Amino acid sequence: MAAYILRRMVSTIAVMAMVGVFVFLLLRLAPGDPAAMIAGRLATAEMIAGIREKMGLNDPMPVQFIRWVRDMLGGDFGTSIFAGRPVLELISQRLEPTLSLSILTMILSVMVGVSFGILASWRTGGLVDRFLAAFSALGYSVPVFVIGYFLIYFFAIRTHWLPVQGYAPIDGGLGPWFVHLILPTVALGIGYIAFIARVTRASMLEVLSEDYMRTAAAKGASSYAILFHHALRNAGVPILTVIGISFAYLIGGVVLTETVFNIPGIGRLVVDAINNRDYPIIQSVLILTSGLYVLINLTVDLAYTLIDPRIRY
Amino acid sequence: MIITRREIIKAGLAAGTAMSIPSVLRAQTAPTAARTVRMVMGDLSVFDPVVTTASVTFNHCLAIYDTLFGADSKFMPQPQMVSKWNVSDDKKTYTFELRDGLGWHDGSPVTAADCVASIRRWGQVAPGGQLLMARARDISKKDDKTFTIALQEPLGILLDLLGFQGPFIMREKDANLSPTEQVTANIGSGPFKFNQALAKPGASFTYDRSDKYVPRNEPADGLAGGKVAKVDRVIWENIGNQQTALAALQAGEIDFVGTPPVDLFPVIESDPNLELQVLDKTGQDMFLRINCLQKPFDNVKARQALLHLVDQEAIMRAAFGDPKYFRSVTSMFGNETPASNDENTGWHKTGGDPEKARQLFKEAGYAGEKVVILDPTDWREADNASQILVAALQKIGINAELAPSDWGGLVARRANKGPVEDGGWSLFMSSEAEWIRGNVVTAVTLSMNGEKGWFGWPQNDEYETLRVKWADVETLEERKALARKMQRIWWDYVPEVLLGQYVTPIARRQTLTDLISMPELIPIWNMQKA
Numbered sequence: 037m038a039a040y041i042l043r044r045m046v047s048t049i050a051v052m053a054m055v056g057v058f059v060f061l062l063l064r065l066a067p068g069d070p071a072a073m074i075a076g077r078l079a080t081a082e083m084i085a086g087i088r089e090k091m092g093l094n095d096p097m098p099v100q101f102i103r104w105v106r107d108m109l110g111g112d113f114g115t116s117i118f119a120g121r122p123v124l125e126l127i128s129q130r131l132e133p134t135l136s137l138s139i140l141t142m143i144l145s146v147m148v149g150v151s152f153g154i155l156a157s158w159r160t161g162g163l164v165d166r167f168l169a170a171f172s173a174l175g176y177s178v179p180v181f182v183i184g185y186f187l188i189y190f191f192a193i194r195t196h197w198l199p200v201q202g203y204a205p206i207d208g209g210l211g212p213w214f215v216h217l218i219l220p221t222v223a224l225g226i227g228y229i230a231f232i233a234r235v236t237r238a239s240m241l242e243v244l245s246e247d248y249m250r251t252a253a254a255k256g257a258s259s260y261a262i263l264f265h266h267a268l269r270n271a272g273v274p275i276l277t278v279i280g281i282s283f284a285y286l287i288g289g290v291v292l293t294e295t296v297f298n299i300p301g302i303g304r305l306v307v308d309a310i311n312n313r314d315y316p317i318i319q320s321v322l323i324l325t326s327g328l329y330v331l332i333n334l335t336v337d338l339a340y341t342l343i344d345p346r347i348r349y
Numbered sequence: 350m351i352i353t354r355r356e357i358i359k360a361g362l363a364a365g366t367a368m369s370i371p372s373v374l375r376a377q378t379a380p381t382a383a384r385t386v387r388m389v390m391g392d393l394s395v396f397d398p399v400v401t402t403a404s405v406t407f408n409h410c411l412a413i414y415d416t417l418f419g420a421d422s423k424f425m426p427q428p429q430m431v432s433k434w435n436v437s438d439d440k441k442t443y444t445f446e447l448r449d450g451l452g453w454h455d456g457s458p459v460t461a462a463d464c465v466a467s468i469r470r471w472g473q474v475a476p477g478g479q480l481l482m483a484r485a486r487d488i489s490k491k492d493d494k495t496f497t498i499a500l501q502e503p504l505g506i507l508l509d510l511l512g513f514q515g516p517f518i519m520r521e522k523d524a525n526l527s528p529t530e531q532v533t534a535n536i537g538s539g540p541f542k543f544n545q546a547l548a549k550p551g552a553s554f555t556y557d558r559s560d561k562y563v564p565r566n567e568p569a570d571g572l573a574g575g576k577v578a579k580v581d582r583v584i585w586e587n588i589g590n591q592q593t594a595l596a597a598l599q600a601g602e603i604d605f606v607g608t609p610p611v612d613l614f615p616v617i618e619s620d621p622n623l624e625l626q627v628l629d630k631t632g633q634d635m636f637l638r639i640n641c642l643q644k645p646f647d648n649v650k651a652r653q654a655l656l657h658l659v660d661q662e663a664i665m666r667a668a669f670g671d672p673k674y675f676r677s678v679t680s681m682f683g684n685e686t687p688a689s690n691d692e693n694t695g696w697h698k699t700g701g702d703p704e705k706a707r708q709l710f711k712e713a714g715y716a717g718e719k720v721v722i723l724d725p726t727d728w729r730e731a732d733n734a735s736q737i738l739v740a741a742l743q744k745i746g747i748n749a750e751l752a753p754s755d756w757g758g759l760v761a762r763r764a765n766k767g768p769v770e771d772g773g774w775s776l777f778m779s780s781e782a783e784w785i786r787g788n789v790v791t792a793v794t795l796s797m798n799g800e801k802g803w804f805g806w807p808q809n810d811e812y813e814t815l816r817v818k819w820a821d822v823e824t825l826e827e828r829k830a831l832a833r834k835m836q837r838i839w840w841d842y843v844p845e846v847l848l849g850q851y852v853t854p855i856a857r858r859q860t861l862t863d864l865i866s867m868p869e870l871i872p873i874w875n876m877q878k879a
Contacts, residue, residue, distance in 0.1 A: 067758035074395055076402030078781060080793050080803060081764060083474060087400065090529035118394035119550045120533050126550060188596050200597045201588060203552075298588045298597070300552030308392060308551055308589070311727070313757050 037341075037348075041334070048330045055326040056108075056319070060101055063315050069093075070117045070313040091117060104319065114316030116309075123320045126305060133203045134301035136213070137293065138286045140221045145228035146279055152229065153236020153275075154263055157244060168233055175230025184223040184296035191219060201298035220297040224290065228282050235278045239271035246270075272343040280336030284329045380557075380581035386861060386878050388605040389594045390585045390871065393554055397532040398517050399474050404782075404869050411572070411872050412556050412583070413454070413537035414517035417445065417464065418508055419572035422866065424687075424784060426512025427573035429565065430459070430538075440503035441486075447494045450563035453520055454542045461490035466524035468498075471516035473528045477791040480820055481510055505823040506790065513572070513784070514791050540564065540576040540874045541583065556583045556873065569875045571867055576874040579863070583873050598623060598856060604878065605864075607871065609856040611670050611730075617856050625854040627674075628866045631783040632852035634683050635668070635731075636794070636845045637738070638805045640775050643768050644718045645710070652843035653696075654709035655776075658741055660701035665849035667737045668730035675851040681795065681839045684850050686787030687825055688832035693840040707745040720749040721769040723762060723777035727755045731778040734848060738776070749775075763804045777804075782869040783850065789819050789835065797844060807844030 071087035072079065088094050092103075107114060113123040156165040192200040198219050204212035243249065244267050252262050291303035298304075302321060309317035340347045391405035398410045419429040428434065432448035451459035465488050472478035472485075487499040498507070523532045535543035540562045544555035564575035586603055588594040591610045597603045599620060609617060609625070617623045637655065645651040665675040679697045682688035720742060724735040735751055742749035752774065754762070759777060767773040781794055789795045796816065799808035815835050822828050855871075857864070860879040865872045 067754055067761050069757070069761035069764070072760035072764070073757055074401055076406075078402045078779075078785075078793060078803075080476075082801075083402075084764070086474075086529045090527070116550075120396075120531050121550065129549065130551075185592065185596075188593075193596055193599050196600065200600045200602055201593050202586070202597075202602070295590050296593055298586070298590065298593050300549060300587075304589065305551055308394075311755065311757060312394060 041338075044330075044334050044337075048327065048334070051330055052323060052327050056105070056323055057101075059319050059322045060104065063313075063318060064097055064100075068313040070315065073312045074118060104316075108320075108323075113320040116317055117314045118312050119314075123316045126317065127302065127320060127324065130300060130302045130305045132205060133299045134287070134290055134294070134303065136203075136206065136217060137220055137224065137290055137299060137301065138283070140217055141225045141228060141286060142279070142283050144221055144225040145232055145282065148225075149229040149232030150236050150275065152233035154240060154268065156233065156237045157240035157267075158259070158263060160241065165237075168237065172230040172234050175226045178226075180223055180227065180292050181296050183226055184219070184293065187219045187223055188296075203299045203301075216299075220293050220299060223296070224286075224293040228286070231282060232275070232278055236271070236275050239274045240267050243267045243271045269343070273340055273347075276336060276339055276343060280332055280339075284332045287325060287328055287332075383878060384581040386580050386583045386605065386873070386876065387603040388583060388585050388607070388873070389588050389597075389603055390605075390607050392551070392587050392589070393585060394550070395531065396535055399470055399528045400531050407869075408871050408873075409543075409554075410517045410537075411539070411870060412541040412874075413535060413539045413543050414519065415451070415459075415537065415539045415576075416511075416515055416517060416572070418512035418515060419574075420513035421573040422571040424513065424571075424787070426508040427567075427570075429573060430464075430518060441500045443498045443500075443507060444491070445496055445498075448563075448565075451538055452561055453538050454536050454559060454561075455520075457520075458493075459518065459538050460493045460521070461496040462493075463521045463524065464518055465490050465496050466521040467516045467518045470519075470524045470526070470528055475514060475516075475791070476793055477510040477514050477788075478516065480504075480790055481507065484820075502821075504820055506788070506820050509788065510791070514788075538562070540578040544582075552587055554585045556585070557581065564874075569865060571865065572870070572872065576872070578874050579877045595856070598858065601858065604858045604861040606856040608853055611674075614671065614854075622859055623856055624859055625856055626864070627852050627854045628864055628871065629782075629852055629868045630866060631683065631685050631868045632850055633780040633869075634678055634783050634786060634850050635665075635734070635778060635780040635848040637848055638763075638777050638779060638794075638803075638845050639807075639843065640766075640773065640805055641807045641844060642766055642800075643773055643775065645713060645715050645720065646775060648713040649842065650709045650713035651715060654706040654713065655846045656696045656840070656843050657698070657702045657709060658706035658745065659738070659846050659848060660699075660741070661697075661847070661849040662699060663701075663741075664734045664737050665851065667733040668849075669851050674854070675849050678847050678850040681786065681836050681847075682789075682832060683783035683786045686783060688787055688789075688828060690829065690833050690836060692833040692836040694836075696840065701741070703741065703745050710745065710747065715747070717748050719769050720747055720775040721752050721773070722749060723759045723774050724751040724753045725756045725759045725778075726753045730851075731780075734778055738778075766800070766806065778848065780851075784868040789816050794845070797839075797842065805844055807842060809838060809842050812838045812842070 071084045071091060071093060074087055075084045115122055116126055119126060152168050156168040159165060188200050191198045199216055202216055204216045206213045249262060249266060252266055290301060291307055294301045294303040306318060306321050390408055393405050393409055395401040395403060395406050396409060398406055415430050417430050418426040421427050430447055430451060431445045434443060434445045436443050447459065447461060453459060468488055472482035484500050484502060484504045485498060486501050490496040519532060520536060523534050526532055535545065540559055541556040542559045544557050547555040558578040558581050564577045567574040569575055588597060594606045595609060595613050595616065598606050614625060617625050639646045639652055639655065641647060661677040669675045678684050679694040680689040722735050722739055724732055726732050739749045739751050762772065762774055763777055765773045769775060785792045786795065793803045796802040797807045797809040797812045800806050812835060815831060818831060822831060861876060863875050863877045865875050
């Protein structure tokens with residue numbers, strides 16, 4: 037097991053190195069100039085040139101790359117070109133909203149999605165199953181911003197029950213924090229609920245059709261025991277896999293939801309940085325996100341051993 | 350150990366109290382909602398007005414810094430930090446004395462040395478400042494409250510330069526930074542203090558009323574007069590999505606949206622709690638910039654063809670929809686500045702004149718060269734207008750195409766002076782506040798100094814000679830006469846084509862009143878919330 041984890045960690049470093057090179061080149065080769073963005077629409081070429089020189093953007097690309105890697109290895113992820121503040125400080129400010137939204141969405145999606153899937157597989161073709169089919173079609177096909185504005189209209193503008201937008205930090209009290217996250221969590225969660233429910237249903241149906249399930253039923257095991265003790269345990273690996281993948285996607289995919297609900301998270305930080313060509317922020321976020329993605333996958337792989345004792349590394 | 354039910358309840362209450370302490374403390378120190386205004390002003394990411402020309406930065410600076418002079422609603426410079434001033438008989442030495450009670454938000458007094466350093470830093474970058482520095486013999490303090498500007502020769506528009514686009518006065522140690530190094534201290538002497546503790550870059554910035562600020566006694570008038578902060582706190586929310594901003598305005602979570610989207614105007618107009626209001630009455634002049642260095646527009650006939658081709662009405666309608674908010678413009682100085690005039694504007698024709706344009710392209714020897722229009726897809730109005738333009742060009746047989754990109758891509762590409770085959774460009778659209786066009790000295794787009802000038806690089810020495818004279822004339826009549834001469838050359842040469850003048854209303858809740866009406870800028874003093 038230890039050797040396996042070590043091997044995976046080494047491969048993580050290799051993946052992140054490749055991401056680093058790719059991101060650096062992509063940003064430098066893409067059209068756009070941070071100096072021109074800072075200087076504004078009516079700036080003169082002279083003003084822009086002065087800013088470029090000051091920021092070191094006139095240095096050859098290999099020099100810029102080596103400087104970036106050297107600083108990063110020393111724990112310095114650079115300074116935002118626009119905000120003039122350390123990138124890690126900006127990222128840490130934005131981490132809480134994104135993690136809050138992601139974790140709440142995952143909790144909602146797993147609880148509702150797995151329950152839905154189990155119920156649908158238990159009574160295939162029944163009311164719950166047909167509702168799930170319709171809900172899944174809706175969850176997959178309606179974009180998150182449509183759901184978002186629909187929720188805003190009814191629950192914020194019409195009824196004033198919930199806020200339209202914004203984020204309340206958790207240190208300001210659990211109540212405001214939770215209230216601000218209800219609508220975004222529901223909007224973002226619907227697609228994931230549909231996904232997890234479909235996979236749970238399919239995995240459960242596959243297991244429920246096995247001979248040993250019939251044997252358990254013949255021995256007089258209750259529906260509860262069949263579903264939760266026998267079927268869910270054996271259907272757990274694919275469900276855990278999609279939960280892991282969903283969470284990893286969620287971390288990088290909250291951009292639209294953060295934009296619609298004006299949540300100052302990592303997603304909006306990156307979108308603003310891309311618009312402004314704020315290279316240090318984009319590079320750092322992508323590196324950290326790719327590292328997180330790899331770590332989540334590793335955690336899921338290790339969790340398999342807890343669910344299925346036959347799996348060993 | 351046995352835990353009783355009573356102990357669990359006690360522990361729960363204690364935990365709840367502990368968790369709510371931060372919000373209780375915040376509630377005790379924060380102003381009430383009725384004394385707090387929440388505004389959507391744009392993404393403030395650069396805080397230094399010398400580093401950028403972005404208007405959101407200037408709005409930030411208006412809130413926290415003060416200026417020596419302020420332009421009133423008629424664009425006339427009025428003393429602001431200055432209590433009195435005089436000029437020597439030879440008009441070469443100006444002496445300024447600061448008024449009493451000026452202090453920095455860190456508690457130290459404002460001195461003449463701060464003013465001198467701020468003027469010098471501004472003078473290295475801003476067009477008006479560069480003009481002043483080119484004419485200045487010496488700028489120095491006489492004592493803590495007095496400083497002088499000594500000139501090599503008279504500069505008739507000195508007070509105008511200091512008044513509208515002049516320097517924001519910073520502490521000497523901030524103003525001593527290089528103009529390419531951002532000032533991030535955000536310590537000013539203006540009517541509002543920047544609340545550094547509540548700053549959330551990319552999300553929101555908070556401004557608190559400065560209790561120590563001493564406003565002038567005159568009533569507020571444009572950027573002049575008494576800057577009285579009538580609310581305790583102003584929070585600038587950065588809501589990137591306009592639909593969300595409008596929803597928040599409707600729900601009462603915010604009080605003001607700076608640039609509501611045109612297609613949502615009917616929604617705002619139908620809501621009894623909201624109002625659209627045009628604060629910037631002179632608005633923006635939208636123009637088409639032409640690359641004068643490359644074919645086909647290195648030929649004056651081809652540029653004149655564009656002048657005759659453009660149908661301002663069609664372009665403005667595509668860009669802004671409701672004719673209530675736009676009109677045509679023919680003077681290079683805009684419709685409503687003192688220099689506006691009708692000299693050499695016979696080219697204007699409702700609907701444009703495509704046949705004349707086709708003829709002029711033919712006379713220019715146009716041989717199918719590719720015309721590339723830079724199309725900023727994230728600026729909806731210019732994107733729509735670009736579609737109209739490319740169709741009009743193609744209709745008269747011009748090999749025109751759009752080069753779509755975001756604004757960031759456009760500003761990088763427009764610096765390329767090469768041919769379109771090497772990543773260059775032929776045309777792009779931009780806009781400029783009309784009041785800027787009233788002064789050719791500070792409007793960089795109104796120069797014709799070749800490759801040293803603004804993108805497009807037109808060159809005409811006769812025009813430049815007249816432009817230099819602009820700074821010297823003293824009477825309005827002289828300036829108007831000069832403006833006519835310059836406009837004659839301008840429309841013969843055609844360095845740009847005007848596309849129309851538009852105004853953009855702000856959206857606010859009815860409870861927010863007494864906003865100051867100024868072009869492009871949004872001061873946050875004087876406004877009140879019911």
